Amino acid sequence: MDRHRLLGGAAAFALLGAFVTYAPHAQAQDTNAALEARIAQLEAELNSLKAEIRSARAEQQVQNQTLSDGIIRIEQRPAPVSVAEAPTSASARPAEGFRIGDHTIKLGGFIKADANISRYSDGDIPSGDLGRDFYLPSSIPVGGTSEGTATDFSARQTRFWLTSDGEVGGHKVGARIEMDFQALPGSGDHRTTNASSPALRHAFVTIDNWLIGQEWSNFQNLNVLPETADYLGPSEGMVLSRQVQVRYTRGPLSVSVENPETTLTPFGGGARIIADDNALPDITARYAHVRPWGEVQLAGLVRQLKYENPASAIDSSTYGWGLSASAKFKLGASDDIRLMLTGGEGIGRYVGLNLANDGVLDASGDIEAIGVLAGYAAYRHVWQPNWRSSFILSHQEIDNPEALTGLSVNRSASSARANLIWTPLTGVDVGAELMFGKRELQSGQSGDMNRLSLFAKYGF
Structure with missing residues (x-):
């Protein structure tokens, strides 16, 4: 029975091809115009789909970056751990200084x-x-x-300082202590x-x-x-x-x-x-x-x-x-x-x-x-x-x-x-x-x- 169905399908396909080939010229023109319109519609839908994909990818990148930033901020406020357990990734530390609570502490001079x-x-x-x-x-x-x-x-012009920068209760708070040795000499001479x-x-x-x-x-x-x-x-x-x-x-x-x-x-x-x-x-x-x-x-x-x-x-x-x-x-x-x-x-x-x-x-x-x-x-x-x-x-x-x-x-x-x-x-x-x-x-x-x-x- 499957063989008969296959032969029947082939015959129908042959008849359809013959019909398309030998249809009147006016009918062929109508069919081509319909196909061209359909192709144009499909192209427009494909372009719209590509735009949606690009937008979705961009939004996903923003979400990933936001998540990454949140992870970095969390890593920069670690709970007290031993030196061996402390994170070593560069992304887990401030570019300069070190973190104490909500503040970045820097030493210099x-x-x-x-x-x-x-x-x-x-x-x-x-x-x-x-x-x-x-x-x-x-x-x-x-x-x-x-x-x-x-x-x-x-x-005696040697100098050193310590600075602190951070946020407290939604306010930006900083501090600076700076010392040198430019006062009068001490006990030595x-x-x-x-x-x-x-x-x-x-x-x-x-x-x-x-x-x-x-x-x-x-x-x-x-x-x-x-x-x-x-x-x-x-x-x-x-x-x-x-x-x-x-x-x-x-x-x-x-x-x-x-x-x-x-x-x-x-x-x-x-x-x-x-x-x-x-x-x-x-x-x-x-x-x-x-x-x-x-x-x-x-x-x-x-x-x-x-x-x-x-x-x-x-x-x-x-x-x-x-x-x-x-x-x-x-x-x-x-x-x-x-x-x-x-x-x-x-x-x-x-x-x-x-x-x-x-x-x-x-x-x-x-x-x-x-x-x-x-x-x-x-x-x-x-x-x-x-x-x-x-x-x-x-x-x-x-x-x-x-x-x-x-x-x-x-x-x-x-x-x-x-x-x-x-x-x-x-x-x-x-x-x-x-x-x-x-x-x-x-x-x-x-x-x-x-x-x-x-x-x-x-x-x-």
Whole structure:
């Protein structure tokens, strides 16, 4: 029976073929048109199906990535396990630092060795003075007798820090603690152990837009500081102050209230008075305008100057103000120009490492603010990817009321320097810098210093 069905099917197929072959011409045309329409419909459905498959694959990739990210986040918060049990996959660790709970902890710093070869025109800086390690304009000897060259080796600029970054209750929280050895020497000296005491540089916490603790003043712009052998650089021309503050930042604008302090010159001159009697904090505001060509920042400062001395029946206060403009302009792919100009009255301790006092007392014990104008210009040039130089000019001019301050106070300071820095390995810098500095008193008497600085630094 199967054979009969097969033969019957073959016969029917033959008859159908004969019918198609010998059908009238008009009927063949109708059949071809129907077949072409059907083929077009099938092609459209096939293209739609391909699009759906591509969309489904893309969605599956997103889901897989989301799942993978979730697994990584879970692996980065492991339960306490032994070292042998700890995950070793690179995807299970942060790119830098290590995890403690919800926070990423990072350790860093650098080790730096310096050699300063200095010659002074009017005497010598005492052994152990910070001016041996850094350029402190106020420490340049004036009115002494010229001595020979002095050479000092030091590792006191070595620095280390710890940072924390994470989320607490949906808020971004960070912290930083940073120490160095740039305070006065400790129990040792150049004869034996060369010990130096650790000193606190930074200690602050950030919560979203808030910063609380010790940090560089908001009146200062770190982004335009030139690269120099010692971190103080062209200090007479720059704003440089670290202190405890509360700062709020929103976009390019930041405002802060900061630790107050008043330094005064006694009537007629004499040893500096550090009053420590302020009732109001210093208030700052800074605006940053950053673009691909560089940046421009403007900062303002308003502060109270106050001094009380019951023994002398002095209870006086006045106000000071300051404005600072700074900029960095890119030149080509790697060179740049860096500028800062700062002026005001009663801001001496913020500029030039307190080269000028904030104010001076008159004969009645009232405070008169002292005006200052300071600035620097620096050009940075990259010779090769691992060779670079900075050329820097800096100056500060002080507007002393001579009848009150006398003639022994600082009137101006200036410096010029050029350096060459080589980076043979990642994190390693080796450099040399030539520097000339000059300090002048209100009397016109002056002294200068020439210094060759050599250094090697490894950052980690």
